[in-house]
Amino acid sequence: MRRSQLFTKTQKQAPADEVSKNAQLLLRAGYISKQMAGAYEFMPLGLRVLNNIIEIIRQEMNAIGGQEILMTGLQKPDNWQASGRWSDEVVDVWFKTKLASGAEIGLANTHEEALTSTLRQFINSYKDLPVYPYQFQTKFRNELRAKSGIMRGREFIMKDLYSFSIDKDQHNEFYELITQSYLNIFERLGIGESTFLTFASGGSFAKYSHEFQTICDAGEDEIYLDRSRKLAVNKEVYNDEVLTDLKLDKTKLEKVKAAEVGNIFTLDTKFSKDLGLNFTTKQGGQQPVFMGSYGIGPGRTMGVITELLADEKGLVWPEGIAPYDMYLIRVGDDHDMVRQADKLYDDLIKLGKAVLYDDRNEGVGKMLADAELMGIPTRVLISEKSLGAGGLEVRQRTEADSKVIGIDEFLNKL
């Protein structure tokens, strides 16, 4: 993509009303735009990052047998009345609205009820189990305050997978599999080293649920972390009984602020009983399906990556989720320089690289500052000076120094 074509612009200052670091930087770099607190629009670069994150999650979900679907935002009340979650007093983040007929409907904040209801037409026998439908779908949650940028939205895309199993044993097998899958995902997203499997409250269905918590000052959680075992306990269940249960040594635990980037729950037969999702067992009896739910917010994760990796100069994207692999800067606009830079751009694209090509002929300081702010992994500068020194000035976003590499050598290395 030529920068001269990209319609977004960078800004030196974030809007005064934006308090979160992730939104400030993403707004300044033109990755997002704000509709209202908790509802952000994704501009081209932001959408590319979001889609890269989604694609990594999709690959990992497919690898463990996930089947992708897409549920609706609009929800009729009956399924939620069956589970007891229609009431605003039970679920305090509902957005509700009305059909033209006057009937009240809601906007989905999660999909246990809808999917359990839908699966009644597909699950009859133990032979139909297990199944693992998942989706990337827009959730709506009426948060009272929404000041964490894209880390806590009133509207956000969620990856939610639901597991439907014969019994607790079959469920536990998958629960372990997806735990590992989540760790793979956060590793691939570049935050593996800072992300820890965390024991949290299991609610009324299980002893524990599990969160994936990333150490992050902007996080809303506090966790007690055993780094050597790569395990943590959420403050909400931090007590002597739990520590004993998990064989954790109080004196070795570190208390840190963290952001929840994923969570997995055992739901037992709560929803299958409420909504009548039963199956015929091998022995011919009827039994409710054993369920679990597994969430990751790609937008929130993008926010956490921003908070964690950005530096004073701007965003820093890991390879694989960056909107482009390279930011190519052309200094000067005489005929020969344009020809050489254009050829380099074409060659890089032919090599399969995603390149954002700054062909605007702005001042070099402005172009360098934009490259830093946008956080693209590799910066490649071509100028008379760099050519005089032997080729291209190449710098990794995460390194302090640039080096000059011959054009052919640079292309051959890719």
Add this chain to the structure above:
Amino acid sequence: MRRSQLFTKTQKQAPADEVSKNAQLLLRAGYISKQMAGAYEFMPLGLRVLNNIIEIIRQEMNAIGGQEILMTGLQKPDNWQASGRWSDEVVDVWFKTKLASGAEIGLANTHEEALTSTLRQFINSYKDLPVYPYQFQTKFRNELRAKSGIMRGREFIMKDLYSFSIDKDQHNEFYELITQSYLNIFERLGIGESTFLTFASGGSFAKYSHEFQTICDAGEDEIYLDRSRKLAVNKEVYNDEVLTDLKLDKTKLEKVKAAEVGNIFTLDTKFSKDLGLNFTTKQGGQQPVFMGSYGIGPGRTMGVITELLADEKGLVWPEGIAPYDMYLIRVGDDHDMVRQADKLYDDLIKLGKAVLYDDRNEGVGKMLADAELMGIPTRVLISEKSLGAGGLEVRQRTEADSKVIGIDEFLNKL
């Protein structure tokens, strides 16, 4: 994908309350599920078709300079108050809801206002124009009646592109370009021959808008069609003046029912004036941006393709948008047959084919009926009988007869 793993099932009968042909067939084939009238959930096969349609549209939008973004469903009132479209009396399909603070907000039924407002931060000069942002985004429209299956939803994904140009000339150039792009899209979607550029009312902004109307009994429109010129006029503007203007001969026009699969509008400076989206001209003056909007509903298009191409046995998908290229049926389950069919499945995947492999060992009649109902382009059957006759029994969904082809010959042809 092995059919034994796919969690959906086919049904012989559609639900009694479902009146539209597209929803009846898609429900029976397990492509969709119904949350409520006008809000359908996409199951794995349905989502694959929807995504194939989206990908074709995306390629064509990118090819004419479109830049993909993602706007929010939630909308604050101020932009819509500025354009005069916040009132339920002006726009009768609003879903409105309230923030926890009590402030009223709406769910986007279109995005002229939001995007025009957002672009104020990016467009300052004539040098910033033209720009063509677009998205695939979930729209909400509070339709009084929703009986057309996925052809008219209360919730549906829309591709909406908006053009921002310096003036009418620059606008017209793009308008012609995207007209051709839309025709390409419907050609690639397999409904090109039945889809016609149709003159419709331009509202207050232009003499005409243009619709892309597909001849279809389930359509809600009536058009007057000149087949030789591949042009039509919507009934709403069918009068002598318009016919003269378009040089159409009344006696050559055919009146047909049609479904609108796309529309393109000239918006002039309506929204840029209302929302203050101005730019500095070459001469240094201030001028409002000249706009257009361009919609295609991928879900509606999927419904129209269903209505148009399905036959008495079920769905019929064109290549390129079908959920799988092939439906492979294995008859019998003795060791040798399983080994041969599994190997064929692996070989087809290695050749890059998307294959739905019916490995369930159901009765052959049931498997054949499922293959027909699901509408996958090529059906490949392997059985002792077919092997005895020389190989595989291969049938195209749109052809009456199958033929036997040797396994190696079949693979070599791909």
